[in-house]
Amino acid sequence: MQAIHDAELENWHDYEVGSRREIVALLRQIEEKKQLIRMKIKGEADVCVTSILEVDPDSGQFILDRSINREQNERIVNARGVTCETYLDKIRILFSLGSVHDTVHEGTAALVADIPETLIRLQRREFYRMPTPVTNPVPAVVPMPFELGGGNTTFPLADISCGGVALLDNKMLLNSTVGQIFTGCRIDLPEIGTVTTSLQVRNSLDVTMLNNKTSRRIGCMFVDISRGNMAAVQRYITRLERERNAKLAGLG
Template structure:
């Protein structure tokens, strides 16, 4: 049975609906649902346009009828309201990787003699790729850096890249000049990767915080996602990350 007592809510906007994470292959969607059912992973299912939610889990699929079966959940009243809404936006993290899919035409059902929710298999699913989720630590000496342009001809912001993945990076601004907020977008930024091509991309701030070093210095830290990577840029970034993994396989 799902362990709802230890459940943590999954955010409805973890993937931001990006097309590059979209799965449409029916067999792949089914396999992912079966993977969610094995543990099972707790799902946060939002309804009423995201204003309400319930906790549930994938119990399995009924292949000959093209259905996915969800657990009825720990709160009968909330589950009945969710079914009446007609649509659930389901979010979960499988092995730490965010997943999101929608279920429509919801019906009360029974599965293995227990109350459940049945719905047609989702037509699509958003799933972050592992290679875009896990970041590689960069060298402390001669490591990569990021240059964020500043309007009106001022000197650009120079940020040190602490870790990097295909999807984003963790950066630090030692100068403290950059003042920004979550979800702010910066266009025309440049990534300087040692011994590799300079990449021009857009950045979106996903989180920021300040930390104090052992000598009392304040550092501004940022978690960012990459946007607008061309196919060639993506390949160049993958080559750089592969190079880092060879240098430090840990």
């Protein structure tokens, strides 16, 4: 896990989960999968690795394992608040606890805290990419350089994440050199709206299709994307995820 910073919980409101039912479900999944949690006292660098032992929505609390370090436990209990970080299905989860207290769980010393009112469910590019529809591709309009005639050319997306997109360049028109930046791109997200951002090439891959034609997949990172546009991307990813889950459940 990467280091958690106190400011992160304040910067990622676009990824905030406020549903009590969803928060309880996420905490229970973290418990069931025995995911390790990094707990850090706010303002300090010391980190305690713990795990969830039980989630009790009726009492509004959940039980955490204690640190093997007695002094560390004392600092956690006496702290004015702690921040917690874990991963669930490769998605980063962050939340803050106002206070943590000593308790006993199944005859063993443990820690107890109130279930957080909100948490951050951060689907980052390096962990989570959603394939976009093949039959009705999401179009990305890229301004072309003067030497290629100028104007705009539309490229279908292969996938999308909170960090960027993959473009399908079937005619190999774009400069796929790593670091190349395409400015003023427009991505039309169905039922969400248009996202405007610059895209920077991070990787490219030439793929031979079943018809023996070659297509180029260009992985791009968002550059200087606004908060509003990022929120739109997140909403679209959530929509794709719900549609996929509905199909898997036989509802789609």
